[in-house]
Amino acid sequence: MKVQNPKLEITAVKLEQYPSMDKPEIALAGRSNVGKSSFINTLIERKGLARTSGQPGKTQTLNFYNMDDKFRFVDVPGYGYAKVSKTDRARWAKMITEYLTNRDNLVTLLLLMDFRHEPTELDIQMKEFADELDIPYAIVLTKVDKIKRSQRNKHISMFTKKLELPTSDALFLFSSETAEGKEDIWEVIESQIN
Numbered sequence: 001m002k003v004q005n006p007k008l009e010i011t012a013v014k015l016e017q018y019p020s021m022d023k024p025e026i027a028l029a030g031r032s033n034v035g036k037s038s039f040i041n042t043l044i045e046r047k048g049l050a051r052t053s054g055q056p057g058k059t060q061t062l063n064f065y066n067m068d069d070k071f072r073f074v075d076v077p078g079y080g081y082a083k084v085s086k087t088d089r090a091r092w093a094k095m096i097t098e099y100l101t102n103r104d105n106l107v108t109l110l111l112l113m114d115f116r117h118e119p120t121e122l123d124i125q126m127k128e129f130a131d132e133l134d135i136p137y138a139i140v141l142t143k144v145d146k147i148k149r150s151q152r153n154k155h156i157s158m159f160t161k162k163l164e165l166p167t168s169d170a171l172f173l174f175s176s177e178t179a180e181g182k183e184d185i186w187e188v189i190e191s192q193i194n
């Protein structure tokens with residue numbers, strides 16, 4: 001799919017501010033710095049639409065990106081950043097829970113995890129939360145460009161096991177650096193929004 005006119009439609013911190021549920025939404029969750037904003041930019045081939053940063057915690061609001069009026073990407077603030085206060089952590093938990101439990105037009109949750117490292121406790125909890133809420137999800141393993149090809153299978157097995165997945169089918173290897181995996185993810189998205 002080629003997006004012609006992607007736009008940041010709304011930034012929101014609470015339910016009352018969300019756009020109407022008139023289009024399907026694909027939300028992105030993952031720990032700070034995992035590459036959520038880069039992922040959006042890579043898919044739509046726009047370098048600077050979603051703000052990225054070397055410093056974790058860049059995205060602080062739910063950012064609703066309208067993709068040619070066909071669907072929205074929802075960039076969710078990252079979790080697990082150590083230097084975040086308890087209050088901010090609670091605010092984050094409330095914001096994501098409110099979004100995930102109220103959005104009937106949420107068609108898929110993309111859970112982004114860093115391919116280089118074992119999933120964190122919070123990564124595992126997010127996946128379990130999606131299971132509990134019965135939200136369809138795919139797991140996008142980012143930064144695969146940083147791992148040698150010969151090591152890939154080992155990492156895939158590790159994720160399958162740690163996330164207690166029946167098979168590795170829900171895992172998608174991805175790199176914003178090389179755009180590897182982009183087409184496979186578009187297929188997932190297209191199958192969900194049509």
Ligand code: GTP
Binds near residue numbers: 038053146174
């Ligand atoms: P928050 O908004 O803080 O939650 O972070 P984020 O998940 O949106 O991460 P972001 O896209 O801002 O990327 C964080 C850093 O990782 C940036 O320096 C990116 O250039 C880098 N990065 C993201 N994806 C990749 C990737 O696939 N490969 C490599 N090598 N670097 C990446």
Ligand code: MG
Binds near residue numbers: 036037058
């Ligand atoms: Mg971000």
